[in-house]
Amino acid sequence: MNMMKNDFLPVCREDMEKRGWDQLDFLYIVGDAYVDHPSFGHAIISRVLESAGYKVGIVALPDWNKIDDFVKMGKPRLAVLVSAGNIDSMVNHYTAHKKKRHDDAYAPSNKAGQRPDRATIVYCNRVRHAFKDVPVLIGGVEASLRRFAHYDYWDDKIRRSILFDSKADMLMFGMGEKQIVRIADRLNNGEKISEITDIKGTCYIAKDYDEKNAQEIPSYEECVNSKEKYAISCRIQYYEQNPYTGKTLVQKHGDRYLVQNPPMEPLVTEELDRVYDLPYMKNYHPMYEALGGIEAIKEVKFSLAANRGCFGSCNFCALAFHQGRIVTSRSDESLIREAKEMTKDKDFKGYIHDVGGPTANFRGPACKKQLVSGACKDRQCLFPKPCKNMKIDHKSYLELLRKLRSIDGVKKVFIRSGIRFDYLINDTDDTFFYELCKYHVSGQLKVAPEHISDNVLKYMGKPENSVFNRFCDKFYKINEKIGKKQYLVPYLMSSHPGSTLHDAIRLAQYLKEHNINPQQVQDFYPTPGTISTCMFYTGLDPFTMKKVYVPKTPKEKAMQRALLQFRNPENYRLVYEALKTAGREDLIGYTSHCLIRPPQGNILNENNLRRNKNGKAVNGKGSFGKNKGRIVKGGAEAKGGRNKSRFSGNHRGR
DSSP states (O other), rough: OOOOOOOOOSSHHHHHTTTTOOSSSEEEESSSSHHHHHHSSSHHHHHHHHHHHEEEEEEESSOOTTTTHHHOOOSSSSSEEOOOOSSOOOOOOOTTSSOOSOOOTTTTGGSSSSSTTTHHHHHHHHHHHHHHOOOEEEEEEHHHHSSSSSETTTTTTOOOOOHHHHHHEEEEEESSSHHHHHHHHHHTTTOOOGOOOOTTEEEEEEEOOOGGEEEEEEEHHHHHHOOHHHHHHHHHHHHHHOOTTOOEEEEEEEEEEEEEEOOOOOOOOOHHHHHTTTTOEEEEOOGGGTTTOOHHHHHHTEEEEEEOSSOOOOTTHHHHTTOOOOEEEOOHHHHHHHHHHHHTTTTOOOEOOOSSSSTOOSSSSSSSHHHHSSSSOOOOOOSSOOOOOOOOOHHHHHHHHHHTTSSOOOOOOOOOOOOOOHHHOOOOOHHHHHHHHHHHHHSEEEEEEOOOOHHHHHHHHHOHHHHHHHHHHHHHHHHHTOOOOEEEEEEEEEEETTOHHHHHHHHHHHHHHOOOOOOOOEOOOOTOOOOHHHHHEEEEEETHHHOOOOOOHHHHHHHHHHHHTTSSSGGGGHHHHHHHHHHHHGGGGSSSSOOOOOTTTTSSSGGGBBOTTSBBBBOOTTSSSSTOBBBOOOOOOSSSTTTTBBBBBBBBOO
């Protein structure tokens, strides 16, 4: 095969001709712009196929209103691969309030709307129209997290497995490097796609199944008609996402069955190194230059992806269902090699933006048992308390960071992908904590307590608030010892299942007490594939089958969100109404513990709020008193300066 190195893969017929190709082996249709960087799924899969000797072409962000883009490189010899991109297309298009987004970091000019809603389904329909007899394989986050019958927030109903709606031949879930090569080799050897039913990490549709070696879960129809059945289905799916002990799962849809083989084993370090050592261009395709480039490359271009997987298992995160709970890492040698190459880039300024992954300070399996039998089915590593078998050790990560800091041309190595504070605070060796504060924090460290109410945290799968408080105390003591003024940036979430109005008020009081002034907050977003989304839809905890309170009305969600930003004058009316509804008028007054001042005049009438020259509401007289909620760095009040906050006043939520 004539493989050209240090070049982008073909995106048009002319590119194929330059390589001397008459026909592709695989055509890859993707809903992101073509960025040849290993932070993008389409780049990894296409380069892995190329390294295995296959000819791959990329059609990125095709015009789905006609088939021209789909057929421009001709009919592929083996299969068409389809992915919506790095993010579920509905999450990419809509906010948690179902409002259309205006930007898209994965599209040229950062402009939204360049891919369709439910992109995987739409692209597959176009592919079927273009090539009727070519196998179609779907993968990526959208396909992976919608592989079973699932609750769809945007339709507010249970939808079928995306494999049925897309009419694809096979679905690859999780990280697909092993799956794609095995499928490619068998197709290349003449096997029909319908005969390839035994590869781990894949799903297919069948008329029947082997009852002795599979577990049937509640059907699509049962999930539609019963929230209890849907909760049971989600629980079983979670329990069986184990590459070593997981069962084949079967879910009936009408007169056919969705069959999910057990997950694929994660790549070991040597395999992961090989994936990241492939000849990526580490940039977007030059065809986007005239359009202003691709925004998504900016943060990852000078970052190092050091690990995969997460044994943190937060209930609102889909990582356990996609990447899995077993953490694997690249070798120091691979990462140092990439960092040295990075320093040669003309745009490199000496700063490595991140060294991490889903959780930066996880460098390997939580315990030795995970290497043999995977993560425990019915317990979590860190919640509600750290497992006694868990190995808490930052020595490996610390050694890597020291090596990276010593590279010529590297001025600073930051950690921005997030530290799991409940893991770090339980490390008896403080060396990493000290060096983290001394060398790897750029004034602010992002952490994710998400909430402070223990009632809410238990439904999130997060530790009690006392753990976060311990971490905060230690962080500031260490910074004081090393003579630095640095702050924590806490990520916070409103309206998560389990969060009552009283819980939201407790969070607001915590923010008041610590002078935290979050500029942006994240409403809970019921995305496919998470336990929290199951709770949102069913009102049940799938692990206990007990009822869970769910804030669902727009009014209550708005009140919970407003309480997180109670200092914002535009939120006064909602905060006032929330406190009245909850019977917490004691927090409306002039004493230091109060959230807001009593209303004066017509301040409760939104139309009478005083407006600035840009038309935005500003503080009404008497709502916050003389201080008007002003915040200085660190969140301390502009006047008085008492009880100065240790948190950043410039907190930006996810």
